[in-house]
Amino acid sequence: MTSTLHSIAELPRLLIEPLVRAALIEDLGRAGDITSDALIPAQQQTRMALNARQHGIVSGLAAAKIAFELIDPAIRIVVHKHDGARLAPGDVIAHVEGPARGILTAERVALNFLGHLSGVASATATLVAAVAFSKAKIVCTRKTTPGLRSLEKLAVRHGGGENHRFGLDDAMLIKDNHIALAGSVSEALRRAKKAAGHLVKIEIEVDTLTQLEEVLAEGVDAVLLDNMASDVLAEAVAMVAGRAITEASGRVTPETATMIAESGVDLISVGWLTHSASVLDIGLDFCA
Incomplete structure (x- = not known):
């Protein structure tokens, strides 16, 4: 990813x-x-x-x-x-x-x-620098200035960060609206796995530990833990227990990034890096 x-x-x-x-x-x-x-x-x-x-x-x-x-x-x-x-x-x-x-x-x-x-x-x-004590990597998103995505993602790398997917075609990211339209987390994952090629990674966004349990039962490459409180986030990382890449997002600042990193997540994604x-x-x- x-x-x-x-x-x-x-x-x-x-x-x-x-x-x-x-x-x-x-x-x-x-x-x-x-x-x-x-x-x-x-x-x-x-x-x-x-x-x-x-x-x-x-x-x-x-x-x-x-x-x-x-x-x-x-x-x-x-x-x-x-x-x-x-x-x-x-x-x-x-x-x-x-x-x-x-x-x-x-x-x-x-x-x-x-x-x-x-x-x-x-x-x-x-x-x-705020998360240097941890294993967490700072990654950008697709929230980029129209037309400037490649340059902005390169700038993130110049700053020591890493890149999330570049577009809709290089990885699957199942978000809340996808889940709502598919009917459930399990059904969304089953459809994604059926369609994905052997080189395509699949990530899914979850908001609750109940959703995360459903994801782990199906299996996935990466899970996006969206806007979770720090204690819930730490519990979510413990539940995953290395079975998937863990990514946290939502209201990330230099101050909150430290607390998010303490949860043990692998990635912290930040939209405002490229758009604001x-x-x-x-x-x-x-x-x-």
């Missing part, structure tokens, strides 16, 4: 470039950067720095680099802090050198990707 990579595999440019291109087209509109075109001579060169203004983890450099390169291939990016590196205020992440007009045109799109994805990585790192993490403050500053 999760990534087991020991080193982080970066995304190929082929997957990132269309996302960056779409963002640039949105920003350029119908006439391009009329401000920079009016103020900056085409031949003017400059050197600027991507500077961290907060503590955090950097992510999104590939997208930022592509933004500059698509606007003007003559722009050069010299990276000093690679994705996954820790940042402190004042750290220079990279220098951007070349045609000034192109650098200013690409600036906002590059910073949008870099700030958002670094925010995801930084929030993940905070949760990972605060942007990390990163700026592009002129080098005098």
Whole structure:
């Protein structure tokens, strides 16, 4: 259900470039950067720095680099802090050198990707640190910004977390509405097992220990223990007793993550990491 990579595999440019291109087209509109075109001579060169203004983890450099390169291939990016590196205020992440007009045109799109994805990585790192005493892994969900799932899930890995399924097609996750429409936990599991291929994992969400008993009687690869109180969660993990991967979700914060991890769960899934993490403050500053 999760990534087991020991080193982080970066995304190929082929997957990132269309996302960056779409963002640039949105920003350029119908006439391009009329401000920079009016103020900056085409031949003017400059050197600027991507500077961290907060503590955090950097992510999104590939997208930022592509933004500059698509606007003007003559722009050069010299990276000093690679994705996954820790940042402190004042750290220079990279220098951007070349045609000034192109650098200013690409600036906002590059910073949008870099700030958002670094925010995801930084929030993940905070949760990972909160559960470092335990075996629990922090994982993201499908609650992602439309179009940015691959980049956001990569940012989670840069922050030390792991990935849950990428889409509806790489694993089965039976949720409460599936159970309601199937008629019962047992019937939902029987239908899933009948349809699943030999490489497809099955996970099911439960809200109560009674549902969990029914799941364990049928057997499953993983069980999602949703919004359970800490004492109930610990009892649920004890009931599973290693017969399935245990995942906890619901109202996870750096403070509650510690209590959730104490239950002995294998995974803690967090939706807000990808849809609501605060942007990390990163700026592009002129080098005098």
